[in-house]
Amino acid sequence: MGLPIKFNKLMGLIGAILLLGATPAAARYNEAPMLRTKVAAGKLPPVEERLPEEPRVIEPLEEIGRYGGTLNTADLSPFNAIEGRTLRHHGLFRYSGDCTEIIPDIAKDYEVSEDKKTLTIYLRKGLKWSDGVPFTVDDILFWWEDYMLNKELSPIVKKFWKPGGGLAKFEKVDNYILQIHFAVPYPVVTLLGHSWNSAQTKLYDPKHYLKKYHIKYNPEANELAKKAGYTRWWELFKAVRNPGYDLWNLDLDLPTLDAYVIKKVASTYQIWERNPYFWQVDTAGNQLPYIDRIVDRLYENQEILNMKVTAGEIDIVSFNLLLGDYPLFKENEKKGNYHAFMWKSAIGAAVAFAPNQNHPDPLLRKIMQDVRFRQALSLAINREEINEVVCFGLATPRQATVLPTCSYYKEEWAKAYATYDPQRAHELLDKMGLKWDKGRKYRLRPDGKPLNILIEYYAGEGPKTAICELVKEYWEEIGIKITLKPEDRSYYAKRKDAGVLDIGLWHLDCVTELYGYGQPLSGRLLSFDGGWGWAKQWELWFNTEGKDGEEPPEEMKEFYKDMEDWASARTKEEYTRLAQKIFDFHAKQLIYIGTVGMSPWPAVVKNNLKNVPTQGYWSWDSNFWIAFEPAQFFFTP
Amino acid sequence: MLSYVLRRFFYMIIVLLVVSITAFVIIQLPPGDFLTSYIMKLKASGQIVDEAEIAALRKQYDLDLPIHLQYCQWMWKMLHGNFGKSFEWNRPVKDLILERLPLTVTVSLFTLIFTYLLAIPIGIYSATHQYSVGDYAFTVIGFIGLATPRFLLALILMFVSYRYFGLSIGGLFSPQYQLAPWSGAKFIDLLKHLPIPVVVIGMAGTAGLIRVMRGCLLDELQKQYVITARAKGVSERRLLFKYPVRVAINPIISTIGWTLPRIISGQTIVAIVLGLPTIGPLLFRALVNQDMYLAGSSIMILTFLTVIGTFISDILLVWLDPRIRYEKQAR
Numbered sequence: 001m002g003l004p005i006k007f008n009k010l011m012g013l014i015g016a017i018l019l020l021g022a023t024p025a026a027a028r029y030n031e032a033p034m035l036r037t038k039v040a041a042g043k044l045p046p047v048e049e050r051l052p053e054e055p056r057v058i059e060p061l062e063e064i065g066r067y068g069g070t071l072n073t074a075d076l077s078p079f080n081a082i083e084g085r086t087l088r089h090h091g092l093f094r095y096s097g098d099c100t101e102i103i104p105d106i107a108k109d110y111e112v113s114e115d116k117k118t119l120t121i122y123l124r125k126g127l128k129w130s131d132g133v134p135f136t137v138d139d140i141l142f143w144w145e146d147y148m149l150n151k152e153l154s155p156i157v158k159k160f161w162k163p164g165g166g167l168a169k170f171e172k173v174d175n176y177i178l179q180i181h182f183a184v185p186y187p188v189v190t191l192l193g194h195s196w197n198s199a200q201t202k203l204y205d206p207k208h209y210l211k212k213y214h215i216k217y218n219p220e221a222n223e224l225a226k227k228a229g230y231t232r233w234w235e236l237f238k239a240v241r242n243p244g245y246d247l248w249n250l251d252l253d254l255p256t257l258d259a260y261v262i263k264k265v266a267s268t269y270q271i272w273e274r275n276p277y278f279w280q281v282d283t284a285g286n287q288l289p290y291i292d293r294i295v296d297r298l299y300e301n302q303e304i305l306n307m308k309v310t311a312g313e314i315d316i317v318s319f320n321l322l323l324g325d326y327p328l329f330k331e332n333e334k335k336g337n338y339h340a341f342m343w344k345s346a347i348g349a350a351v352a353f354a355p356n357q358n359h360p361d362p363l364l365r366k367i368m369q370d371v372r373f374r375q376a377l378s379l380a381i382n383r384e385e386i387n388e389v390v391c392f393g394l395a396t397p398r399q400a401t402v403l404p405t406c407s408y409y410k411e412e413w414a415k416a417y418a419t420y421d422p423q424r425a426h427e428l429l430d431k432m433g434l435k436w437d438k439g440r441k442y443r444l445r446p447d448g449k450p451l452n453i454l455i456e457y458y459a460g461e462g463p464k465t466a467i468c469e470l471v472k473e474y475w476e477e478i479g480i481k482i483t484l485k486p487e488d489r490s491y492y493a494k495r496k497d498a499g500v501l502d503i504g505l506w507h508l509d510c511v512t513e514l515y516g517y518g519q520p521l522s523g524r525l526l527s528f529d530g531g532w533g534w535a536k537q538w539e540l541w542f543n544t545e546g547k548d549g550e551e552p553p554e555e556m557k558e559f560y561k562d563m564e565d566w567a568s569a570r571t572k573e574e575y576t577r578l579a580q581k582i583f584d585f586h587a588k589q590l591i592y593i594g595t596v597g598m599s600p601w602p603a604v605v606k607n608n609l610k611n612v613p614t615q616g617y618w619s620w621d622s623n624f625w626i627a628f629e630p631a632q633f634f635f636t637p
Numbered sequence: 638m639l640s641y642v643l644r645r646f647f648y649m650i651i652v653l654l655v656v657s658i659t660a661f662v663i664i665q666l667p668p669g670d671f672l673t674s675y676i677m678k679l680k681a682s683g684q685i686v687d688e689a690e691i692a693a694l695r696k697q698y699d700l701d702l703p704i705h706l707q708y709c710q711w712m713w714k715m716l717h718g719n720f721g722k723s724f725e726w727n728r729p730v731k732d733l734i735l736e737r738l739p740l741t742v743t744v745s746l747f748t749l750i751f752t753y754l755l756a757i758p759i760g761i762y763s764a765t766h767q768y769s770v771g772d773y774a775f776t777v778i779g780f781i782g783l784a785t786p787r788f789l790l791a792l793i794l795m796f797v798s799y800r801y802f803g804l805s806i807g808g809l810f811s812p813q814y815q816l817a818p819w820s821g822a823k824f825i826d827l828l829k830h831l832p833i834p835v836v837v838i839g840m841a842g843t844a845g846l847i848r849v850m851r852g853c854l855l856d857e858l859q860k861q862y863v864i865t866a867r868a869k870g871v872s873e874r875r876l877l878f879k880y881p882v883r884v885a886i887n888p889i890i891s892t893i894g895w896t897l898p899r900i901i902s903g904q905t906i907v908a909i910v911l912g913l914p915t916i917g918p919l920l921f922r923a924l925v926n927q928d929m930y931l932a933g934s935s936i937m938i939l940t941f942l943t944v945i946g947t948f949i950s951d952i953l954l955v956w957l958d959p960r961i962r963y964e965k966q967a968r
Binding site: 229267313 | 694808927
C-alpha cells in the first residue's frame with residue numbers, strides 16, 4: 001500500500017501550499033483535443049471558466065498522461081455494474097485505499113468541531129455540474145430537505161441521520177460552506193468517504209435539473225410523471241435521480257459531478273464520455289480525465305467475460321474476476337497483451353462462521369453459546385491448508401477480526417484460537433460432555449441424538465464453496481456431522497432473518513479503520529452487517545429496548561454499550577480504548593470464526609494502459625477503483 | 638372457415654388467460670421478492686437498510702398487496718400496453734424486450750431456415766435410399782445431434798474456435814461493430830457470427846426433423862398410389878415430389894406452432910453460454926432476480942408466440958392438405 005500513502009502526503013503538501021496563498025504552478029490549464037474543438041466552435045466556454053477556482057490537483061502515479069482513447073471494461077449484472085461505476089464515480093470525499101484516511105474529493109475540505117457535534121464542509125468555488133451550472137450548498141440542501149426529508153421519496157429518515165434520536169440539522173453558512181449539526185457527538189465524516197448513489201452518504205443532487213420533477217417546485221409534476229408512463233410524481237423522480245440499485249439505466253440528461261457523462265445505454269453496453277466540467281487537473285495543469293470514453297459491456301456469464309479478457313478485448317477489469325481463474329489469465333498474458341496481478345482484498349475473513357447463539361432448538365442453543373464449542377470449531381480448522389488449496393498461499397490465515405491497518409489493531413486478535421490443533425479441540429468438546437456414538441465416528445448431543453449441523457450459505461462473492469468443503473472435513477474430524485447446503489441469496493437472507501440458521505456464514509468485510517467504524521454508527525451493532533443472524537433474539541431485545549426478544553446475558557449488554565459508546569467517542573484515547581475492548585471481546589468470545597483473510601483478488605490491465613497501480617487494497621470499503629484515481633489512467637499509443 | 642378461425646381465436650384468449658395466471662403465480666412462489674434480493678445485495682455490501690424502510694419500499698411498489706390484486710393490476714396495465722417496469726433494469730419492460738427482439742427473431746429465423754433446409758432434403762434422401770451407406774451415416778449423425786446437450790456443443794465449439802482459430806465468439810458482433818450503427822459491414826459481421834449459434838440451436842431440431850421426415854416418407858412410399866403411379870411410368874422425381882413428399886411434410890407444418898417458442902426459449906441456455914443478446918438470457922436473469930414484471934411479460938410473450946404459431950399452423954394445414962379442407966366442408 002506504499003503508493004497511495006505517499007500520494008496522500010503529496011496531496012497534503014500541495015494543499016498546504018495552496019492554503020499558504022501561493023499561486024498554482026500552472027496559471028493556464030490544458031484540455032483534451034475533443035474539448036478544444038468544441039471551445040473553438042463556441043459550443044463550450046474555455047477551460048479556465050469550466051474549472052473551479054481551486055481544482056483538485058492529482059499527482060499522476062507514474063507520469064503525466066496523454067489525452068485520448070476508449071477504455072473498455074466489463075460487467076456481469078446491470079444491478080451490480082460496479083466495474084464501470086467505480087471507474088468514473090466521485091463523491092464529496094473518498095478514502096485512501098486502506099481506508100485509514102479521508103481525502104476531500106469534490107469537497108475542498110472539512111472540519112469537525114471540538115465537541116464533535118458539528119461537521120463543516122467546504123466546497124470548491126466555481127465547481128460546476130456537467131451541464132455548466134454551479135454546484136453549491138443548495139444542491140446539498142435540496143438532497144436533504146426535498147429528498148431525504150420528503151415522506152414520499154424517503155418514507156423513513158434513516159437512523160444514520162438521527163444520532164441520539166435527534167434529526168441532524170443542515171445549515172447553509174454561504175454558497176460554499178455547509179454545517180451539519182447533531183444532537184450528540186457524532187463522527188459522521190468517517191463514513192462520508194463511501195459515496196454511492198443509494199447510500200445515505202451521497203449528499204447532493206442537481207437541484208436545477210431535478211426540481212421540475214418535484215411536486216414542491218412543480219405543481220404539475222404528477223402530470224409530467226403520467227406522461228412518462230408513471231402514476232405518481234415520486235416514481236418518475238426516483239427513476240430520473242437513479243437511486244442506486246438501477247446503476248445501469250440512467251437519465252441521459254441528468255447532470256453529474258463524475259468524470260464521465262452517460263451518452264448511450266443499451267441492454268448490452270453503456271457509453272460514457274468525458275465530463276467537460278470535470279474539476280480535477282494533473283500537476284501540469286491538464287484537465288482530467290485523460291481517457292475520452294468508457295465503454296462498459298454487459299456479458300451474460302463469467303466464461304464469456306473470461307474469454308474476452310484473455311482475448312485482450314477488455315482494457316481493465318477486476319471486480320468481475322474470480323480468484324480460481326487467475327492461472328488462466330496468467331497463461332494468456334502475452335496473447336492478450338495485458339498483465340494480470342493480485343490486489344489484497346480488505347476482507348477480515350473470506351468465510352466467517354457465526355454459530356447461532358439464539359438457536360430455536362434449546363439444546364443446540366446451549367451448545368452454540370458455550371464458548372468452548374466455538375473455540376473447538378476454530379482450533380479444528382487447518383487455515384494453512386485452506387490458504388494453500390484455495391488461495392494459492394497468498395491469503396493470510398487468521399481469526400475473523402479487523403485488518404492490521406487499523407490504528408487500534410492487536411496482533412493477538414488474529415492469532416486467537418487460529419492455530420490448527422485438533423487435539424485441543426477434542427479435549428474441549430470432551431470437557432463439554434459431548435459423547436461419541438458407538439462407532440466413534442460422530443459426537444452426540446446431550447439428548448443422545450447425533451450432533452448434526454446444517455451449514456446453509458450463499459455461494460457467491462469469493463471462494464465460499466471451496467472453503468466450506470474443507471471446513472466440513474475438519475469439523476467432521478472432531479466428530480461434528482456437517483451438511484452443506486448452498487442457497488439462493490434471497491432464500492439465505494430469509495433464513496438468516498428468521499434466525500433459524502445453525503451456523504451463519506458470510507465474508508467479513510467492513511473491517512477497515514474508517515468504514516468499519518461506520519458499522520456501529522449505522523445502528524447495526526450486533527449483526528455487524530447482517531450476513532449471519534447469530535443473535536436475532538438479543539438484537540430484537542436491544543432494538544425494542546427490552547420490549548421484545550430475549551434478554552441477553554450481562555456481558556452482551558456491556559458489549560453492546562461499548563459499541564454505542566465507541567460510535568460517539570470524543571477523544572482518540574477513548575476511541576482506541578473502546579475499540580480494543582470491543583475486539584478483545586470478539587477474540588475471547590469468537591462470535592465469528594475466521595478462516596483466511598486478506599485473500600488475493602485478481603485484476604487484469606492492458607499493457608498500454610498506464611498509471612494503474614499493481615498493488616494495494618481492493619475492497620468495497622474503499623470503493624474499488626475509486627481509490628486508485630482512475631481519472632489519471634491513460635493509454636500510450 | 639370463418640367460424641373455424643373465430644373459434645380458434647376464442648380458445649387462444651382462454652389459453653393466454655390461464656397461462657398468465659399460472660405464470661404470475663409461479664413467479665411469486667419462491668420466498669421473498671425483488672426487494673428481498675435487492676436489500677440483501679445492499680446489506681451484503683455494507684449498506685444500511687432499516688426494517689421500516691423496507692416495509693415502506695414494499696408499499697411503494699405495491700408488493701404488500703395480496704397476490705390476486707397484484708395480478709389484476711398487472712393484467713390491467715398490460716391491456717393498456719403497459720408491461721410494467723423491470724426492477725433490475727429500471728426500464729420499461731417493453732423497451733427491454735423490443736431492444737432484443739430483432740436479434741432474437743434473426744437468430745430464430747436463420748435457425749428455422751437452417752433446420753428446414755437441412756432436414757427436409759436429408760430426410761427425403763434417407764427415405765429413398767433406405768439402409769444405404771448414406772442413410773446410415775445421416776442416422777448416426779442425427780442421433781448424435783439429438784443426444785448431445787446443446788450447451789455442451791456450444792462450449793466445445795467455443796473452445797475449438799478460440800483455441801485453434803483465435804476467435805472469441807461470444808456475442809453476435811465484433812467489438813468494433815457492437816457499438817456502431819447498422820451498416821452493410823455490420824450486417825456482414827453479424828452473418829460471420831451467426832453460424833455457430835444457428836448450428837448449435839438448430840442441431841437437435843434438425844436431427845429430430847430428419848427422423849420425422851424419413852419415417853413419414855417411408856410410410857407414404859409403400860402406399861398403393863405410389864406403386865400405381867410408378868407402374869404408369871411417372872418419372873421417379875416427379876412422382877416423389879408431387880405426392881408423397883407433400884403428405885410427409887404435414888407433421889412438420891403442424892408443429893410450426895411449437896417451433897417458434899421452442900427456438901426462443903430453447904435457446905436460452907445456448908444464448909447464455911454463447912453470450913447472445915437475445916430474450917432468453919433476459920428472461921433467465923429476470924427469473925433468478927424475481928424481477929416479476931419482466932419475467933411475467935416475457936413468459937406472456939412466449940405464450941403468445943406459441944398460440945399464434947399454433948394458429949398459423951392450423952390454418953396452413955387446412956390450406957395445404959386438401960383432405961383436411963374437404964373434411965371440414967363435408968361436415
